[in-house]
Amino acid sequence: MISSVIFAILLIGASGFFFINVKKIRRNILLGRDVSFTDNKGDRLKTMILVAFGQQKMFSRPIPAILHFFLYSAFIITQIELLEIVFDGIAGSHRAFRASLGGFYTFMVSFIEILSVLAFIGTIAFLSRRNLLKVPRLVKSELNGWPKLDANLILIGELTLICFIFMMNGADEVLYSRGLSHATNLGDGSLGLSVSKHVGPLLFGGMSDNSLHIIERVGWWGHILMVFGFLNYLPFSKHLHIVLGFPNTYFSNLKPKGEFTTLDAVTDVVAPNFDPAYVAKTDPNNPVRFGVKDVQDLNWKNLMDAYSCTECGRCTSACPQNITGKALSPRKIMMDTRDRLEEVGKNIDKNKGTFVDDGKSLIGDYIKHEEIWACNTCNACVQECPVNIDPLAIIIEIRRYLVMEESNTRPELNSMFTNIENNGAPWQFSQADRANWTNES
Amino acid sequence: METIKVPTMAEMIAAGETPEILFWVGCSGSFDDRAKKITKAIVRILDHVKIKFAILGSEEGCTGDPAKRAGNEFLFQMQAMQNITVMNGYSVKKIVTGCPHCFNTIKNEYPALGGNYEVVHHTQLVQELINQGKLKVQGGEFKGKKIVFHDPCYLGRGNNVYEAPREIIEKLDVELAEMKRSKAKGLCCGAGGAQMFKEAEKGTKEVNVERAEEALALNPDVIAVGCPFCNTMMTDGVKHFNKEDKTKVLDIAELIATANDL
Numbered sequence: 006m007i008s009s010v011i012f013a014i015l016l017i018g019a020s021g022f023f024f025i026n027v028k029k030i031r032r033n034i035l036l037g038r039d040v041s042f043t044d045n046k047g048d049r050l051k052t053m054i055l056v057a058f059g060q061q062k063m064f065s066r067p068i069p070a071i072l073h074f075f076l077y078s079a080f081i082i083t084q085i086e087l088l089e090i091v092f093d094g095i096a097g098s099h100r101a102f103r104a105s106l107g108g109f110y111t112f113m114v115s116f117i118e119i120l121s122v123l124a125f126i127g128t129i130a131f132l133s134r135r136n137l138l139k140v141p142r143l144v145k146s147e148l149n150g151w152p153k154l155d156a157n158l159i160l161i162g163e164l165t166l167i168c169f170i171f172m173m174n175g176a177d178e179v180l181y182s183r184g185l186s187h188a189t190n191l192g193d194g195s196l197g198l199s200v201s202k203h204v205g206p207l208l209f210g211g212m213s214d215n216s217l218h219i220i221e222r223v224g225w226w227g228h229i230l231m232v233f234g235f236l237n238y239l240p241f242s243k244h245l246h247i248v249l250g251f252p253n254t255y256f257s258n259l260k261p262k263g264e265f266t267t268l269d270a271v272t273d274v275v276a277p278n279f280d281p282a283y284v285a286k287t288d289p290n291n292p293v294r295f296g297v298k299d300v301q302d303l304n305w306k307n308l309m310d311a312y313s314c315t316e317c318g319r320c321t322s323a324c325p326q327n328i329t330g331k332a333l334s335p336r337k338i339m340m341d342t343r344d345r346l347e348e349v350g351k352n353i354d355k356n357k358g359t360f361v362d363d364g365k366s367l368i369g370d371y372i373k374h375e376e377i378w379a380c381n382t383c384n385a386c387v388q389e390c391p392v393n394i395d396p397l398a399i400i401i402e403i404r405r406y407l408v409m410e411e412s413n414t415r416p417e418l419n420s421m422f423t424n425i426e427n428n429g430a431p432w433q434f435s436q437a438d439r440a441n442w443t444n445e446s
Numbered sequence: 447m448e449t450i451k452v453p454t455m456a457e458m459i460a461a462g463e464t465p466e467i468l469f470w471v472g473c474s475g476s477f478d479d480r481a482k483k484i485t486k487a488i489v490r491i492l493d494h495v496k497i498k499f500a501i502l503g504s505e506e507g508c509t510g511d512p513a514k515r516a517g518n519e520f521l522f523q524m525q526a527m528q529n530i531t532v533m534n535g536y537s538v539k540k541i542v543t544g545c546p547h548c549f550n551t552i553k554n555e556y557p558a559l560g561g562n563y564e565v566v567h568h569t570q571l572v573q574e575l576i577n578q579g580k581l582k583v584q585g586g587e588f589k590g591k592k593i594v595f596h597d598p599c600y601l602g603r604g605n606n607v608y609e610a611p612r613e614i615i616e617k618l619d620v621e622l623a624e625m626k627r628s629k630a631k632g633l634c635c636g637a638g639g640a641q642m643f644k645e646a647e648k649g650t651k652e653v654n655v656e657r658a659e660e661a662l663a664l665n666p667d668v669i670a671v672g673c674p675f676c677n678t679m680m681t682d683g684v685k686h687f688n689k690e691d692k693t694k695v696l697d698i699a700e701l702i703a704t705a706n707d708l
Binding site for chain 2 (some may be wrong): 035065162260261262263264265267268271272274275276278279280295298324325326328329330331332333366375378379380381382383384385388401403404405406407408409414415417418420421422425426428429431432436437438439440442443444445
């Protein structure tokens with residue numbers, strides 16, 4: 006009874022705290038400018054199913070893809086068992102679904118156990134890749150400090166969680182064989198759990214009944230406390246991709262990657278020179294900044310991108326400029342965007358719902374000019390991202406701000422602009438000479 | 447080599463004729479000495495298959511691609527609307543470009559500003575001509591040679607055109623080699639995003655050197671490209687390694703025109 010009350014309080018507390026933080030993230034994302042993705046619902050759904058649910062883009066690198074798939078599938082399927090654990094927690098029952106589901110129950114829990122072993126192996130491999138093998142994209146400088154700790158905390162948390170599962174199941178198997186488990190005794194001598202029926206007796210076989218009951222309870226409570234902890238760690242972690250990966254792929258850019266957005270506010274200025282009957286698309290009484298200076302100038306999809314990033318660095322490892330030692334790292338662009346957005350969010354929390362200018366901005370204080378001007382706009386980062394994040398969109402918007410609002414660009418680019426403006430080519434050649442090649446042999 | 451008469455749109459219309467296709471030459475193809483050779487190769491192919499084509503000549507202006515990639519949307523839209531006004535004035539329907547940047551910009555970014563055309567890159571047109579049997583291709587001097595193709599970003603990733611250039615190369619009876627970073631994983635030559643027009647930012651290596659190194663590791667006779675800017679970057683990269691005698695950098699149009707004595 007007391008344990009049921011404690012469990013209920015923990016459940017409500019964990020869910021409530023998670024809900025509050027999710028609301029904050031939603032509020033932060035919606036600080037971005039509006040953009041519409043109501044088109045092509047079928048294609049969007051298909052993209053989400055393939056890229057997020059089916060992990061399609063992960064498989065361009067098979068080894069991490071398989072390891073990741075172990076963790077991913079274990080995580081997804083474990084949610085089914087979680088239903089029983091929550092039910093047991095509230096009702097004070099033990100393996101409440103076992104008697105009614107029979108063989109299906111044994112199959113499901115056994116399947117989850119196998120996936121958990123695979124996830125354990127995957128997690129050890131991931132920890133090794135980060136800390137021992139030092140895979141280049143996982144040890145770059147932008148990961149120093151919190152991002153590195155964040156990644157390791159998640160992995161260690163996953164290992165601990167799996168250990169608790171096997172404590173709980175292993176001890177229960179031994180107790181069941183002694184007729185002492187609180188699970189309904191079906192007279193079959195074993196719970197039939199694929200891994201624990203072997204590992205349980207091996208680890209805990211010689212222990213006293215009392216110790217076994219304690220180990221089983223520590224495993225059960227440890228597991229659920231880890232789950233609640235993990236849930237509430239998510240909003241503060243790069244691990245949020247497990248949730249946002251789905252909507253983020255649904256709202257993917259479905260157009261050719263080479264196509265950049267058209268700025269309607271610019272068209273409204275330029276088009277009347279060519280078409281006197283042109284009707285403006287934007288509200289002249291509500292002028293917006295050209296391009297992006299700070300996170301509020303980005304659209305909400307750019308901001309969702311930032312929260313969806315799990316800092317895997319595939320983008321950065323494919324970036325021609327990063328490969329050749331330049332400061333640009335598409336991953337850092339996404340991390341900076343999230344960091345600045347969270348700073349803006351805290352500012353809003355502190356100032357009763359309104360943002361008070363702190364004199365900072367995304368460009369300058371977070372992203373340096375040399376990062377922005379290094380980009381080749383080659384779309385390698387966009388191509389690589391397993392959850393269809395678009396770092397290039399942010400880079401281009403910042404360039405637009407720097408050029409059109411601040412005239413703060415590289416001097417050679419200004420010469421190029423002048424040439425195009427004066428003679429219709431990026432070099433100093435006269436437009437009248439454009440067809441001179443036709444007279445050469 | 448004989449000079450082929452290249453009519454401008456204005457000349458054709460004045461003569462009461464309508465071209466099947468507009469050849470968009472682009473700035474590089476018009477002014478850069480190396481790229482002009484690619485332009486002429488494309489003209490020889492168009493002339494050989496007797497397609498009625500025209501250029502805009504002095505009425506053509508930069509598509510605005512480098513301005514747009516560099517963040518100058520004003521300048522881009524000014525250029526785009528000037529070009530659209532000219533092309534709509536001539537009722538242009540179909541365009542072939544000699545450059546993936548012009549191709550991408552006209553195909554994808556002009557429609558929102560009132561310019562709707564069927565746009566193909568020259569490798570797509572050549573592939574179409576071969577498939578239709580209008581262009582018969584043989585390997586000529588390239589027969590048996592090893593050719594590696596470098597994907598231009600704005601043709602490959604930008605517009606998902608990976609096969610047209612490769613199918614053409616294979617028609618030349620050559621060994622088509624692939625770099626590890628090819629197709630969707632292709633590495634940029636270093637020119638895109640207006641980098642062509644500025645000094646590189648501070649780093650440890652030039653992008654074109656990194657890419658040329660990868661291509662040269664395959665020891666090819668030819669590095670084939672489909673973009674005049676890639677051509678410049680890869681040519682410089684090959685020179686960096688003093689391999690210009692062994693490995694040539696050639697556009698697909700040049701491969702076809704040279705191999706078939708067009």
